Amino acid sequence: MVQPDSHPPRLGRKRDHTRDPEILTAALEVLAETGFDGMTIDMVAARAKAGKATLYRRWPSKSELVIDAVACMKQNDFERSHLPDTGTLRGDLVAMIKPRTMEEAEKKLQIMAGLMSMLSAAPELADAANNALVRPRAEANLFLMQRAIDRGEISPDCDIATLSIVSPSIAAYRVLIERKPVDRKFLIALIDGVLLPALGLGRGAEVSNAEASNAVPSNAVASPTT
């Protein structure tokens, strides 16, 4: 979908489909606010300052529109180049807790919540959603943990594949079902109470330093408060 037409017309205004992004964005917003069933085409049209007819010229149905919108949401996954490198695993994990990132994640989770009622009908959406929500964070975690193994910080026997999904999954559950905020405190509790101990850091080997809490090492990249 949204592929360029094969026979470009040459008269009148070009068939530019130039409003598509606004419409898809509007769809995602309404979806996040009201859920799939509560969402109406008129809402989306109004939000995008477009006519309802315009939407139906591009997408055959509400479902298709939503699917397209979700598909176009992949953007800004974590690039490895953007991942923090603080020298310690804990530093890296903590550095990933940035307000900017979390806010965005929460928005995605709201969209997810709105999609729930569609999941059983359209299982491929489950994949799409998971790809957009948990997978990127899990992969980032996995990368950081693998690096910690490579540098000898943690044992290579650790089940990092399983551990990497722990915090994204729990965070998702917390926002989607419990409807409680996933704040910095909670994520730190996960890191210090679950992940690091399970990796043999913290409680296990207990760097003994105990107060490594504010242990942002020398080459702290991490970005300030972005």
Add this chain to the structure above:
Amino acid sequence: MVQPDSHPPRLGRKRDHTRDPEILTAALEVLAETGFDGMTIDMVAARAKAGKATLYRRWPSKSELVIDAVACMKQNDFERSHLPDTGTLRGDLVAMIKPRTMEEAEKKLQIMAGLMSMLSAAPELADAANNALVRPRAEANLFLMQRAIDRGEISPDCDIATLSIVSPSIAAYRVLIERKPVDRKFLIALIDGVLLPALGLGRGAEVSNAEASNAVPSNAVASPTT
């Protein structure tokens, strides 16, 4: 709701409300299968072999019916007296993985999924749902872990409050969003790859030991297949 009437009529058939359980059960079934928005009163009535009017004689609206149905779902939480006691934490945790229990949990999760679209409108449902789904398992885990502390199996410094919600939350996420089955293998991976290492068992203490991977403790009881 569903409280006995204060002025019991004395003529004709008694106002027994005797069909309520069937109706509520039917409501839960349809809810699990189609979700709140997809569910129609007629479906519930048909499933319960009741007239639509009968439903409206008891509950003023579809929402009220669903709320009532969910509220009546609390049944069979884990009783401490029913919790396994195998002598080791791992044995206890593994013993909780019973097909019977899991099947029931999955059913509850389906209901949960059906409720998702109502959560933003009725936040009290989030509590109800959480109480019915994750809380009981989390509390069971907490109890088992506390007992492990008491008997000196694990350190009292462990963050068992956080650890106890790990596996129920992840399981819920897996069923609700990923739509993948939560099988025995997956749960064992969580126990051996996350929980026990985080508690200083398995990997933690064995850092040097290296090869305790398949460290099934001596007295593994685990329950047959109940």
Add this chain to the structure above:
DNA sequence: CCTATACGATACTGTGGAGTTCCGGATCTT
């Protein structure tokens, strides 16, 4: 047996939203 009540079934009404159609105006091409 008679009567009052609750029930199941079914027909009905009202409403909200999906999807369609039409039109005037805007914008680009030539």
Add this chain to the structure above:
DNA sequence: AAGATCCGGAACTCCACAGTATCGTATAGG
């Protein structure tokens, strides 16, 4: 400027479902 095409807006149809009303029947008490 003229013509072609797209857009926003609004009016429209159609249908599914919430909720209501009616009726024949089953059952229990008198």
